[in-house]
Structure formats: structure tokens, C-alpha cells
Amino acid sequence: MFSKVEKYPALTLALIAVSFLIFGYSTSLPKITDFIIFCIFVIGFDLLYGHMGQLSFGHMLYLGAGAYGCGMFAYHVYPDPFLSLLVGVLVGAGLAAILGLVVVKTSHAAFALLNLALNEVGAYLVLSPLHTWTGGEDGLSLFFKSYGFINFSDRTFRFYFCLAALLLVVLLVVRLVRSPYGILLKSIKENETRVKFLGYNTYMYKYVTFIISGAIVGFSGALTSLNLAYCNTSLMAPSRNVEVIFAALMGGAGSVLGAVVGGTAFMTISNYLASYIVRWEMFLGVALLAFAFWFRKGIWGYARKL
Amino acid sequence: MGEPILATSGVTKRFDGLVAVDDITYEVAEGETAGIIGPNGAGKSTFFNLLTGYFKPSQGQVYFRGRDVTVLPSYQRVMLGIARTFQLVSVFDSMTVMENMMLARVRQGPDYDSKLRFFFKNVHYKGLERECGEALETLGIAGKADTLTADMGYGEKRELEIAIALSLNPKILLLDEPFAGLSLVDIAHISEVIKKIKGKFTIVIIEHKISKLMDLVESLCVINEGALVCNGNPQEVICDAKVKACYWGKEDMVCY
Numbered sequence: 001m002f003s004k005v006e007k008y009p010a011l012t013l014a015l016i017a018v019s020f021l022i023f024g025y026s027t028s029l030p031k032i033t034d035f036i037i038f039c040i041f042v043i044g045f046d047l048l049y050g051h052m053g054q055l056s057f058g059h060m061l062y063l064g065a066g067a068y069g070c071g072m073f074a075y076h077v078y079p080d081p082f083l084s085l086l087v088g089v090l091v092g093a094g095l096a097a098i099l100g101l102v103v104v105k106t107s108h109a110a111f112a113l114l115n116l117a118l119n120e121v122g123a124y125l126v127l128s129p130l131h132t133w134t135g136g137e138d139g140l141s142l143f144f145k146s147y148g149f150i151n152f153s154d155r156t157f158r159f160y161f162c163l164a165a166l167l168l169v170v171l172l173v174v175r176l177v178r179s180p181y182g183i184l185l186k187s188i189k190e191n192e193t194r195v196k197f198l199g200y201n202t203y204m205y206k207y208v209t210f211i212i213s214g215a216i217v218g219f220s221g222a223l224t225s226l227n228l229a230y231c232n233t234s235l236m237a238p239s240r241n242v243e244v245i246f247a248a249l250m251g252g253a254g255s256v257l258g259a260v261v262g263g264t265a266f267m268t269i270s271n272y273l274a275s276y277i278v279r280w281e282m283f284l285g286v287a288l289l290a291f292a293f294w295f296r297k298g299i300w301g302y303a304r305k306l
Numbered sequence: 307m308g309e310p311i312l313a314t315s316g317v318t319k320r321f322d323g324l325v326a327v328d329d330i331t332y333e334v335a336e337g338e339t340a341g342i343i344g345p346n347g348a349g350k351s352t353f354f355n356l357l358t359g360y361f362k363p364s365q366g367q368v369y370f371r372g373r374d375v376t377v378l379p380s381y382q383r384v385m386l387g388i389a390r391t392f393q394l395v396s397v398f399d400s401m402t403v404m405e406n407m408m409l410a411r412v413r414q415g416p417d418y419d420s421k422l423r424f425f426f427k428n429v430h431y432k433g434l435e436r437e438c439g440e441a442l443e444t445l446g447i448a449g450k451a452d453t454l455t456a457d458m459g460y461g462e463k464r465e466l467e468i469a470i471a472l473s474l475n476p477k478i479l480l481l482d483e484p485f486a487g488l489s490l491v492d493i494a495h496i497s498e499v500i501k502k503i504k505g506k507f508t509i510v511i512i513e514h515k516i517s518k519l520m521d522l523v524e525s526l527c528v529i530n531e532g533a534l535v536c537n538g539n540p541q542e543v544i545c546d547a548k549v550k551a552c553y554w555g556k557e558d559m560v561c562y
């Protein structure tokens with residue numbers, strides 16, 4: 001039954017919209033807004049990991065790049081929310097375009113660790129050498145202009161805006177994945193060398209994918225700044241890379257809906273379990289073991305077969 | 307004989323101490339079907355890998371229609387028209403048979419040149435599916451279009467791999483042991499397919515056993531311990547004394 005949902009993008013979008021509306025109004029809108037933004041992060045990360053088979057340990061760098069791009073533009077240049085968002089996306093994509101030239105030449109462990117190393121460098125740069133612009137340890141408190149009902153200090157508006165952003169990203173990635181490029185991604189994941197013998201310059205496509213991923217992750221970072229009205233070093237913290245990896249695995253890597261399910265599941269555990277159990281990370285660890293051994297395809301991988 | 311389509315001059319490939327391909331100068335004429343034989347570990351596959359850009363030679367040059375392609379990346383050689391299959395069948399198990407075909411076919415069509423369509427058009431559209439279906443038909447596996455490739459038998463996968471290579475608009479097709487590991491029925495079938503496509507473009511086939519090649523090829527080349535031993539008319543080649551020496555004791559090696 002659920003596998004049908006994936007066949008029709010309109011159904012996918014409707015399912016996501018309705019679920020988040022129900023979550024949002026039955027719990028709290030600001031909390032679910034966080035969930036939604038995190039889901040965009042997972043989708044961007046999973047384009048590289050689940051769809052193309054390249055696991056990055058350093059994608060917080062692009063989240064932070066988007067967050068600081070958006071935040072610093074609003075703080076230092078002009079507090080228009082849409083321009084700031086755009087700058088966030090461009091900074092995420094641009095950084096991926098520069099670093100990707102080298103990063104994409106590696107794969108497997110080298111790829112994962114090189115990304116982590118770059119993430120560490122980025123986190124250091126915003127904390128210390130660039131502190132005049134980034135606000136260092138304190139970060140930046142942000143204010144965004146409002147235009148009538150377009151008011152980012154209104155939590156209900158923020159919720160709907162982020163939900164619309166998520167639907168847009170889902171639509172984009174669903175279309176990408178169903179295109180010839182989507183099949184190419186799958187084939188690169190399985191056997192990159194073989195793809196070259198079909199006439200494809202795999203390096204170029206890996207590079208392009210890295211940039212698209214950087215742009216989407218940067219977008220989620222920019223939304224974070226917009227949503228929280230501040231940005232600080234925790235948005236680029238290398239130690240938080242596990243979160244998105246956990247989420248992608250839990251939901252089921254290599255599926256757009258899986259990424260949304262995983263993002264939501266991870267946020268639910270980290271938000272709710274944390275208020276009952278102090279050391280909730282341990283349960284996350286146990287859950288991850290369960291997924292690694294028994295539920296390889298993630299929650300969505302199993303649900304789609306129902 | 308026509309002009310050479312693919313040629314090498316003194317190509318050598320060394321792996322650490324081992325010389326896998328030793329100073330081979332070879333050419334295959336446009337339109338002909340050529341065979342390459344040689345015992346295990348002779349360097350046949352490595353030679354193919356030099357022709358297709360899988361490896362760069364340690365020494366020597368590779369020419370395609372007179373153009374030096376020695377350092378051209380493999381994907382660009384494919385676009386010149388050099389298509390190949392692998393000794394161990396290599397197709398994408400995680401995708402359906404149709405998706406395997408589409409990936410190869412799309413690269414040759416107009417949808418590749420329009421990046422908008424390559425990135426955003428739904429790949430399951432009529433024109434492409436029909437084209438790929440026809441290609442599968444040639445190999446007799448059209449009924450398997452929606453099967454997950456991992457669920458196919460080895461023989462069928464080999465047929466798929468040949469269908470993929472054929473859909474790359476090859477000018478020259480390099481088949482590395484297309485009969486290896488197949489049942490007699492599959493061998494007969496693939497042999498039929500090769501006879502059907504033979505003459506439309508150049509084909510080079512690697513084989514262990516001469517008997518499977520005798521009624522397919524117009525020229526035969528023998529490689530032993532990395533070096534080219536003999537090249538020419540198949541009948542003459544198999545009677546050559548040097549060839550007999552390196553195949554000594556192998557019953558397959560009968561002089562016709």
C-alpha cells in the first residue's frame with residue numbers, strides 16, 4: 001500500500017503535509033518546525049549517502065555555512081528574510097563547489113573523514129579567526145524584516161513557511177531521483193567504474209551531486225537561522241554529524257520519504273525521550289544497533305511493503 | 307582489408323614486477339570480427355583494459371582511427387564508439403533490467419544533451435522504453451524488462467550486458483570471454499547473436515578455446531605470457547609452430 005505513495009509525487013507531498021499538520025497542531029508548532037527543518041537536512045545529506053553511496057561525516061559544515069550565510073547577511077548587510085535565505089543556499093552550494101573539487105575525488109573512509117576534517121576547520125574558523133563577523137562563541141542574534149503577514153517572528157507563519165520549503169525540496173528531489181540522473185546516481189552507488197564504460201563522466205556527476213547536496217543542506221541551515229533568529233557555533237558543530245547519519249539510517253537510506261520518516265523519528269526520540277531519560281543517547285545507540293542488524297532498510301523500507 | 311579502426315604500437319603494462327602485457331603491436335581492421343586467444347593469465351583481459359582505458363599503458367600507444375587515444379579517459383572512448391563487456395559479467399544488480407538499458411541508452415540520445423531533461427524528466431517515458439525494449443528483444447530477454455537484475459541467471463545477465471553494449475552505438479565491440487561460465491544452450495544463443503550482428507561493426511572476442519571462435523572470426527591473434535605470438539588468418543595461426551608450443555598438450559588445440 002505505502003509503495004504506491006512513492007509512485008505518485010502528489011501523494012507523497014500530501015502525506016507529508018497532512019502528517020506534519022497533524023503533528024504540529026497536536027503537539028507544538030515550534031517543535032515541529034524544528035523537525036521539518038531537520039528533515040530537509042536529512043534529505044540533502046541522503047542524496048549523497050543513500051542515493052549515491054557516499055557517506056559524509058562532515059555535513060554539519062554545510063548546515064553551518066547556510067546558517068551563517070543567512071545570519072551574517074541579515075546581521076551585517078540587510079535583514080531581508082528571502083535574500084538572507086538565498087545567500088544561505090548560495091553559500092552552502094558555493095562552499096560545496098569549492099571543496100567538492102577535491103573531496104569528490106575520494107571515496108569511502110577517505111571521503112567520510114575528509115569531510116569531517118573540513119567540518120572541524122570550518123567550526124574553528126567561525127569560532128575564532130572570523131569572530132568579528134560571526135560573533136564567535138556568542139553567535140549572532142538576528143532580526144528579520146517583516147512584510148505584512150510575512151513575519152518570521154510569528155511562529156505559525158514560520159511553521160507554514162518551513163513546511164512549504166520541505167514540500168518544495170521533496171518535490172525537487174523526487175523529480176531528480178526519477179530522472180535519468182536518478183538512475184545514474186543508483187548505478188554510481190553500485191559500481192562507479194562500470195558506469196564510466198557506459199560513457200558517463202562519473203566525476204562530474206559526483207561533483208554536481210555534492211553541490212546539490214550542499215545547497216539543500218545549506219538551505220536547511222539558513223532556515224534554522226531564520227527560525228531560531230540566531231546562529232551560533234552549535235550549528236556547525238562536528239560532533240553533531242551523527243544526528244543526520246542516525247536519521248538517514250533509521251528512516252531508510254536512499255528514499256526521499258525514508259529521509260523524512262527518519263528525520264521525524266530521530267527528532268521524536270531526541271526531543272521526547274530526552275525529557276524522560278537523561279542519558280537518552282544510549283537508547284539511540286541501541287536503536288541504531290537494531291537498525292544495523294535487523295532493519296537494514298530502515299523504518300520506511302519496511303513500511304512501504306505493508 | 308579495410309583501414310585499422312583500433313591499433314596499438316608497443317603497448318606494455320607492468321604491475322609491480324609482473325609484465326602483464328609485453329610490447330604488443332596490434333591492429334584490427336574496420337568491419338572485421340577478430341579473435342584473441344591465449345592461455346590463463348596470458349594478459350588478454352589486461353590488453354582489453356588498455357584498449358578501453360581501464361588502465362593506462364606503462365609504455366606504448368593506442369590509436370582509434372588514427373587518433374592517439376592512449377590517455378583518453380574510458381568514458382570518452384565509449385563516446386568514440388569503443389564498447390566492451392567484462393569477463394565477469396558486470397551489470398547493475400540493484401536496478402531493473404529496463405533501468406540498466408535506459409542508463410546506457412539515454413547517454414546516446416537527445417535527452418542527455420538537454421540537461422533539463424536529463425535531470426528532471428521522468429525516465430519512464432514511452433519512446434525510451436520502446437527503444438530499450440527492442441534492444442532487449444534482440445537478445446531474447448524482452449520478457450525480463452521489469453525483473454530486478456539480481457534475480458536473473460548468469461546467462462541472462464550476460465545477454466543483458468551485450469544488449470547494453472549494443473545500445474552504446476558501438477563502432478567496435480570488445481567481448482571478453484562472452485561464453486565463459488555459460489550453459490551449452492546459452493553459448494549457442496550468444497554465438498547466434500554474434501553471427502547476427504557481425505559485419506555491422508568491428509568485433510573483437512577474447513576466448514580460451516579456439517573451437518568456439520573458428521566459425522566467427524576472420525582473424526585470430528594469440529597472446530602468451532603478455533606477448534603477441536601470432537596474428538593473422540585463423541587457419542594459418544592455429545597451425546603455427548609457436549602457437550602449438552604455447553598450447554602444447556591442450557586437446558582443444560587441433561589443427562583443422
Ligand SMILES: Nc1ncnc2c1ncn2[C@@H]1O[C@H](COP(=O)(O)OP(=O)(O)OP(=O)(O)O)[C@@H](O)[C@H]1O
Binds near residue numbers: 326347514
Ligand atoms: N589489476 C591487476 N593488478 C595486478 N596484477 C594483475 C592485475 N590484472 C591482471 N594482473 C595480472 O596480469 C596477468 C594477466 O592477467 P589477465 O587477466 O590479463 O589474463 P587473461 O589472459 O585475461 O587470463 P584469463 O584467461 O584467466 O582471463 C595475470 O598474471 C594477472 O594476475
Ligand SMILES: [Mg+2]
Binds near residue numbers: 482
Ligand atoms: Mg581474462
